[in-house]
Each structure stands twice: as structure tokens, then as C-alpha cells.
Amino acid sequence: MKNTRLSRKEREYLRHRQEILKVALKLFSEKGFHNVSMHEIATSSEFAVGTLYKFFSNKEALYRALMIDVSKAFHSSLMVALTTSGNEPEKIRACVEAKIKVFMENSDSVRLYLAETRAASFNIKAGLDTDIKVRYEEFLEKLARVFESGIKKRLFKSFDPYLLAVALDGIANAFLFQHIEYSNAHTFDADLIVNIFFQQIYKEGETRDE
Amino acid sequence: MKNTRLSRKEREYLRHRQEILKVALKLFSEKGFHNVSMHEIATSSEFAVGTLYKFFSNKEALYRALMIDVSKAFHSSLMVALTTSGNEPEKIRACVEAKIKVFMENSDSVRLYLAETRAASFNIKAGLDTDIKVRYEEFLEKLARVFESGIKKRLFKSFDPYLLAVALDGIANAFLFQHIEYSNAHTFDADLIVNIFFQQIYKEGETRDE
């Protein structure tokens, strides 16, 4: 990351760009793409409308830039977690932990990200699908491969690894949603998720509360 | 349900209303609230724009009516499943089955429903929150109470019942999303979900593939 190469002007330019993105993220995440006008973003970021168009060719490009940033950030966090050393259960646990951490720290982004990842082609049409979903798929596949290898080693029972990945991610998302939407009394952490997922819920004989 | 009391006119009126809702559901679920114009709904439903306003006071009211219908339908299906006789595991299984069934049969509605339930205050502001979310909460609570009672009977391990409900629902949603979005090769059914959820994933000794 040698940004030292950049002139003051260039740094200014990037700072401004970041500032716009930051404001836009906040607004979009609160109100959704269609309920935020360029004028509003301009006012909030203390630039003129015209200036926004010096940075982004149009509203959708601005949104896209935002989503791609967010998506890349999330993706790389999760991928790193899955790559850390350790056996399969450890990797998976690290992944859940990473997900919680990143999501907690960026709840604005999360709303947007989830809206795109899940609510699908809803908000914005082309381009993003092909980009964000691909990244998400890649993550699921990688997670699936961890499950697969755990199954081969006979650490896990043999379910379809991809579906295990979907399931685990589903639980994590559900908890995070819950937290973001209601931030209610029910606390949770990576341990809990992993435990619910890995340990049998059924009691088959002996009692084993923690 | 004695609709026999209705005059022909009244029946016509309701039929037309239903027709509009049906078309609107299709369009909204495909393109999202903001990307569907009243004009488009009018054309598709073969009514004039003005006619739509005879049925619904504005675009949002139309959308709201739709969402409330959908939400009520889903809610009642799930609640019924949870009320059927049987012990806790059976109830939960019935619930998952009901969810899959209803969702599969109404994938148009599901997109909308999920967009509201999860992507939250995104698409439409007031009113819906307070209505749909309450219903969703009610469902989660009821599911949680089933878990709770299962825990009391020492059928399940003692996790926070509400979080178990969130987790289970999260897995089911994840699978359904996956199916709706990618309808890929990975098939699943209520059994699989319940198994992943209830049976231990970890192998603690003996092998027990099905």
C-alpha cells in the first residue's frame, strides 16, 4: 500500500471520493437506493450535485462502487478466516467469528450487502448480480470445501457439504439480522452459533449442558 | 366464509381487486416496488390507471394490501403447523415442512415477503414494519416456546429457546433463498433441514451416516 506515491491533489481527490461514499453508504443503508436523491447525497456530503458527477458517472455507478467496496471487504475477511491454519472445526469457527466481527463493525454496510446478496435482483439490476453473487458463491464454495474435507477426515457426518455451508451461513445471518433489526436482549456469539450447529440439540441419553 | 351474501357486483368488485393484486404481486416481486409504475400495473391488469385508484388510494396502499395478504397467509400456515398435535420435534418438523411447502408454492410472494421481513425498512417505510414484523415476531416466539417446552422435557439441550428458533428459521430461509435464487442442483427437504439442525454434525465416535 504505497499511497506515498500520490500527490497531494490525488490524495485530496481520493479523500473526497471516500467522503462521498461514506455519506452515500449511510443514506442508502437507511433509506434504500430509490429513496435517496443525488441532491440529498450532495447536501449531506457538502458538495454540489455536479461534483458528484465528477466522481461517479451516475447514481448507479456510485451505488455500484459502494457495493463493490463493501462486498470485497466482507469477502476478503471471510476468505482469510477460512484460510487460517487449523483443522476444519477451527477454520469454520474462525469464519463465523470473522463474520460476526465484520458485520458488527459495519452494520450500515451489512444492510446494503444483505439486501443485495439476498433480496436479490431487487434493488439494482445488472452488473452487481454478476459481481457480488459470484463472490458470495465463491465464499460458500470455499466453506463447503472445508466441510467436505472435514467429512473426508470423518470429523463430520456426511451431509452435502454445500448445504452445510448454506446452513451455517444461514444461522449466522439470521442471528446477525436479528441483532441488527431488533438488537434485543438475546445475546449470542460465535461460540453459540458453532455450538448450536455442531453439537447435537437432541439429548440422546446423557445430559450435557454447558 | 359465507361469500354467498355478496351481490354479483360485490363479487365482481372483489374479483377485480384480486386480479389487480395478482398482477401487482408478479410485477413487484420481479422488479421491486420502485421499478414498477402504476401505469404498468394498469396495462398488465387491463384496467385504466384511474381504476386502480378506485381500489387503492395510492401505490403504497396497494403494496401494503399485498404484503399484508402475503404475510397473513404465511403466518397462518406456520402457526397451524406449530399447533398440530405431536411432541416438540414433530411440531418443529411440521413447521419446517409447512414453510417449505408454502414458500415453494408462492415464490413470487416469498421474494416480497423476505424483502420486507429481512431487508427491513428498506423498500417501504412505516406501517408495514409494525404489522409484518409483529407477526413474524409472534411466529418466532411461538416456535421458541416449542423449543422451550422441549427443553423442559429434556428432549433438547438447553440453549436459549428464542435463539434456537432464530437459528432454525435461519437455516430454512437460507435453503429457500438458495433454491429461489439459484434453483441449483443441491436439493433439500424438511428432513434434511431438521437433520442438520437436530443431529450432531460432529462424529463423536460411531459412524452414523444415513
Added chain:
DNA sequence: TTATATGGTGACGGACGATTCACAGAGCAT
């Protein structure tokens, strides 16, 4: 100092889309 480039501005054009309303025609009662 003057010329030029560059970041920044914001009023304005044009399009689009929600909503209205004056009106048409069908059915029904008188």
C-alpha cells in the same frame, strides 16, 4: 501579472411517474 487548468458549483432541462378529474357507458329504477 496573466493565462491555464482543475476542482467545484447549482440553476435548469427533460423525463418520468404518481395522482387527479372530467367524462363515458353500462345497468338499473322510475
Added chain:
DNA sequence: ATGCTCTGTGAATCGTCCGTCACCATATAA
């Protein structure tokens, strides 16, 4: 037949944005 009501119509209105562009102001170069 005439008048009244009620469903249905769609052109016209009105507002709201997106995106443009002629134009500042600052700073750097000449």
C-alpha cells in the same frame, strides 16, 4: 325513455429527480 349511480377511463397535471453545463475560484505555470 329518462335520469341516476357506479365502474371504468386515460389525458393532463404536478412534482420529483437525474444528469448537464456554463460558469466560478483557486492555484499553479508562464
